Amino acid sequence: MQQLEKESYLGNTRNKLINNQGVSIIETEYKQKVSENWHSHQNAHITLFLKGGTIEKRKNEIHSVTSGSILFYHSDELHLNQNTLFPSRNINIEFDEAFIKNFEITEETLKNATANATKTKLLILKIYQESLLKDSFSDDSISMLLSSYAENKNYLEQFSKCPSWVKLLYDLLNDCWFENISLKDLSKTLNINPISISKHFPRYFGCTYGEYMRRLKVDRSISLIQKSSDSLTDISLACGFSDQSHFIRTFKQETGFLPKNFKKL
The missing domain is CATH 1.10.10 (Arc Repressor Mutant, subunit A)
Known part of the structure; x- marks a missing residue:
């Protein structure tokens, strides 16, 4: 078993930004085979799988991961990856003890927040986009987006009642x-x-009804953009948008990226 220290992943690190709220945004890429042994990470984190895929095994779970999948990891949670596709690329949002303390939450509430998968995925992309900008506003913008994510902690409880x-x-x-x-x-x-x-x-x-439906459509388009050779016009129609320009505007609003730039990630 291997325990990886904070901000460390088996793949190659492409970009990394450490936020002043106790959060690290780390992009990793897998171009060749890495260890398939059991391992864990020091800090809790969420991973958005941008490209490629893998079979991930945990103690009582097996996940078939593809482009657009999201998984939450508790600190020191054992898992292994097999049959990884190359290239694969992930965005990892890592939370240290300072973040958990500042927001007065637990790892379990962070995990519960990911139940709102569509909102979580789009927030991660906005956080990632801010980490690439790295200007004088990025740190505060990321903090605001993280606050929005933390508000999802009662998502499951709301729906249960x-x-x-x-x-x-x-x-x-x-x-x-x-x-x-x-x-x-x-x-x-x-x-x-x-x-x-x-x-x-x-x-x-x-959110409003219109916002919710647009987010669902953008969510479904994410994997198509990364995996499909279809044109943006075809993808926009397949996802229920009235035309390509509507799709482009909505995708940019919800993720921070233009679809053509997102495809190049």
Whole structure:
């Protein structure tokens, strides 16, 4: 078993930024085979798999990881990786004890926050984009984005206590993410007054209906951009956008990147 010190990963480090809130943003790349033995990391972290993939094994879990996947790691959590595709590239957001103390949270609440996978993924990309800019505003911008992430800690608890129609709505939207369903249609399907949906939607989903659906579409486009040879026009239509310009504007707003620049990562 190998324990990796803070900010250390088996792959090659491409970029690293240490934030003043006790967070490190580290981009790693895998171009050749690395150790497939059990190992752990000193600090808790979240990994967004940008490109490639792997089979990751943990004590009681096996994850088939592809482009766009997100995994949370507790500090000292044992895992191993096999059948890694080359090249693979990851973004790691690492939290030390200072961050956990400052935000008055635990590693478990950090893990729970990743249950809101779409929001977490888009926030990681914005944090990563700020780390690449590295200007005088980046550190404060990253801190603000991390505050938004920390607010997700009660995401699972909120959904466990919500009315049954909210859970049905969540499943419906995530199953039909590529469609442009109107509030009127949702009301008919759920047999819920549209005013009630409008009133309670931000409370349980953390944003407006339109914002949520656009985020789902951008989320689905991420893996297509990295893995597919399709044009941006084809990807935008496949993800339910009205045209390429709408897709480009929305993708930039939600991730901080233009799609063509994201494809080059």
